[in-house]
Amino acid sequence: MNVPRVLLLTDRSQLPAGRxxxxxxAACVDAGLDAVVLRELDLPEDQRQRLARALGAAGVAVLSARTRLDGVAGVHLATAQARPDEGPPLPHGRSCHDDAEIRAAASGGASYLTISPVAASASKPGYGPALGLPGLRRAVTLAGHVPVFALGGVDEQNAADLRNAGAHGVAVMGAVMRADDPAGAFRRISQAVR
Incomplete structure (x- = not known):
């Protein structure tokens, strides 16, 4: 798997009315998006499958959260979650929140890790204390050779600092999903981490 600098995580509940x-x-793909993590875990599997196909048709590599869907490029799993065993092995990422999870994911063959929350997050308020740059640096060290994405509270103001702290890239949800101009928001974040 070619690991991009920016992962977009979906959350249609954060989209402004009418979008x-x-x-x-698709607008973010036009702005350079390479990979999206399809969350939408409230949808039945058949609807998530249709959504995965539609996103793939927009020209982006789709990683499905928590379950394997037909035709996806990979899966994004919780740290303790078993890899789906049906079909050929797919690249997989892991969500990590502490040292033990980082070590387990890195030694367990993860293709990449998300580390969160690195900053206060409007998408998941109260989801643990923010790790900040020192916590991110520690996570990158613990992950070793596995690419680390900073997640939680990521926006165009802090993306460059997160990259400079050692993150391979950033994973973003709310700053793009809630933006008046999602493609512009994605483009600015992407430019900040190059």
């Missing part, structure tokens, strides 16, 4: 998820992701 659809596929259109938002």
């Amino acid at each position: 659809d998820l596929v259109g938002t992701v």
Whole structure:
């Protein structure tokens, strides 16, 4: 798997009224998006499958959160979650929040890790204390050779600092999903981490 600098995580509940998820992701693809993590875990599997196909048709590599879907480029799993065993092995990422999870994911063959929350997050308020740059640096060291994405509270103001602290890249949700101009927000974040 070619690991991009920016992962976009979906959350259609954060979209402004009148905007659809596929259109938002397609606009970000036009702005340079390479990979999206399809969350939308409240949807039945058949609807998530259709959404994965539609996102893939927009020209982006789709990573499905927590479950394997047909035709996806990979899966994004919780640290303790078993890899799906149906079909050929896919690249997989892991969500990590502490040292033990980072070590387990890095030694367990993860293709990449997300480390969160690195900053206060509007998408998941109260989801643990922010790790900050010192916590991110520690996570990168613990992860060794596995690429680390900073997640939680990522925006265009802090993306460069997160990259400079050692993150391979950033994973972003709310700063793009809630933006008036999602493609512009994605482009600015992407430029900050190059």
